[in-house]
Amino acid sequence: MEKENLIEEIRKRFPDEIESDAETRGDQVLVVRREGLRPVMSGLKDAPFDYAVLLDLTCVDFLASENRFEMVYHLYSMSRNRRLRIKVSLPGETAVVDSLVGLWKNADWLEREVFDMFGVAFIGHPDLRRILMYEGFEGHPLRKSYPWRKEQPRITLKD
């Protein structure tokens, strides 16, 4: 299944979930609607496409645009040595997207990190808690609105 018709194949398989596809600098990119994320992902994971590995999952905070957060997933298929980037844009301040914990096991920690850093809520995640920061920390540091050097010390510091 060559590179071009791979994309057509996927688009035929998921006509309404996929908004658009692109090819930037040799990487295939799919933009998927928020509701259609889980069916697309489980479809891509097994059978014809077998993207068996969730390489990476991260989020980008576009403060200016109206759908502020954009989730970026990188999938990798071992058999075909191909990488695929999937983007999902989440509207509004409190971004919500459904979780992929059922499909890949590393999604658990990756989503906890995105929740900790951006405050994106994942529906269906078993225990969505902070992973990098500590309990008493208010706010989500990687958001563009969080000031770069605002420290929240955990114990009283002598200055």
Added chain:
Amino acid sequence: MSGFDFLTTRFDMAVGWARKFSLFHYPFITACCGMEYMSAACAHFDIDRFGAGLTRFSPRQADLLLVVGTVSHKLAPALRTVYEQMMEPKWVIAFGACAVSGGIYQNYAAVQGIDKIIPVDVYIPGCPPRPEMVLDGLLKLQEKIQNQGQDWRWKKKT
């Protein structure tokens, strides 16, 4: 200086000499400086030549707290606990720019220098400091131990 004072200063120097050359250090290692600590502690640059080779992994048996690497705000209470659990007399070395002053990480996550948490005796700059700088820092601490008035039980608090 009466006879008794002469005796105590001689005794002070003896105790200082003994403490200087038998430093058991607690390696509180967190980040990249740990790699340079390994080189300093191992055969090539060997801190054991100065009596500080034995690493004790429990603060109850350590004299010297070697804070190596970045201390983040999440780790600050752990560092505070380790320092308080150490027995007197105790000394602290800040190893590397991050421990000295937060180094290149001036942001929401890193503590800007461990002297905001615990009193520090010797600062070793460098990111990471070369093993020779580590040995030099150790010698400076030993000099400090030798010259400072030793604290022991029956000493009259002057």
Added chain:
Amino acid sequence: METRIQKEARPDTMLLNMGPSHPAMHGTFRIMLELEGEKILNAEVEIGYLHRGFEKTCENKTYFNLLPYTDRLNYVSPQINNLGYAMTMEKMLGIEVPERAQQIRVLMSELSRVSDHLTCLAAMAMENGAFTVFLYMMKAREFLWDVIEFTTGSRMTTSYIRIGGVRADLFEGWRDAVKKAVLETRRVLKDVHGLLDKNQIFLNRTRGIGAISKEDALSYGWTGPCLRSTGVLYDVRKAHPYLTYDRLSFDVPLGERGDNYDRYMVRMLEMEQSLRIIEQVAGLITDKRPRAKTEEIEPTEAVRLGRTQKPRQKIRLSPNLEGSEKQRYPEILTADAPVVVPPKEDTYTTMEGLISHFLFFMKGYGIRPPKGDVYFSVEGGNGEVGFYIVSDGTDRPYRLHLRAPCFHIVSAIEQLIKGRFVADVIPTFGSMNMIGGELDR
């Protein structure tokens, strides 16, 4: 605040902290264990003790200034992070790196990979009681770091592999320094094979412990030596060849059962392969043009001469890193785009050089890639080190995300130690080679 494990704990079990400041936890990792005697019933992991805000800091630094931050990610093999970042930027800018710079990059990243595996196995062996192996491997690492130090000027945090090439050419006697380092490492590897491979204590502690199946490893997103120990052949150098790896012959060792012993053995064999690569690349790098011995002498030499008679030669004013002179630039740095710091000879002597130097570092100028995002990954010491960079056309990255291999590997530790004994946590965690800087970013 009650942690998850405290809520789920049975009344008659013991809760124990393998906390951040623990010798086997590399100082930045906390495992909370629920024990029944020695058997682990439940485990909860807490990370983030070395979260230093790398990604937030990168958003406020220019593309050139954030290079030193990439050294401190996986600080056991810093040059591979540099390589990953530099190649991602080159892919985004679409520039080509000269042949010699590519070979030097391969040499440097293989030296870093060997020192990464040496440090990992040294720590793992020491935590299981083999202190001699730790001392041997640290000795071998010193020789490798000597080569890196003479080339780049620093032992560990080198920032040597820049966007568009490398900072300086190789130093004068680099060939026999590399030969000596390879010889010493091979001698140490032979000793450690003898010490550990059939050592009954080491086998009891590692064989069959911390085993993971292929499917679980892939489901956790494992890459690198840990994935290859389960038998899955995935090495970024073979799957997506970059630099000159396609012209070098090396094979990829695979394990079968994916337990601690296989992870140890895969790393040992991989070091052997990296040494093979180093020798091949050392053969490829040519030294045809002898360095023009200019009539300059070192300032210290001049002072010594000055005392007796007036020094005739020109004193070398800027004792810069040997090999970063202007005449070596075309071989080690790209000329495609203005992404390279102008050579010092130009900056201090000509007006244009000074202007281009000033422009390069001025706010808002310097390296400004086109708008868009890019993902590129290289084979790091722990697995696939990937950089995802979103740029908005300014000279600072809008978003920079690191795909940390050991974040995925370590996320499987709860499954690997549940039901085993406390003593099994140490080799399992040691064989995963958790690096705080990369895990917590």
Added chain:
Amino acid sequence: MLELALSFLVFGLLALVMLFMNSLLGPRKPNPAREKPFECGSPYLQAEIRPVRIPFFLVALLFLLLDVEVVFLFPLALAFRDHGAAGFAAVASYILILALGFVYAWKKGIFDWS
């Protein structure tokens, strides 16, 4: 006789000095934090020591029993040749009885935990 007394004196003195030097010389700085248990720098998860399950107790008891048995064998080993067959018979019966006890405990299921 003199050497014996002298060596006892010297080494006894040395031992005493080492024993009490710390309590004599060590500075007294009471620190409430030092009373709490040290668990790698993180807050401890359970304040009290919880009761241990029964099988642990049984195994400990059995160990105590067999350990004491071994202690008796040491002096015997020194004088084993002098006692000849009678000594050997006595020891054999002694060990046999204890072995019976061990097998009984084994069959009662002391070692197979749920």
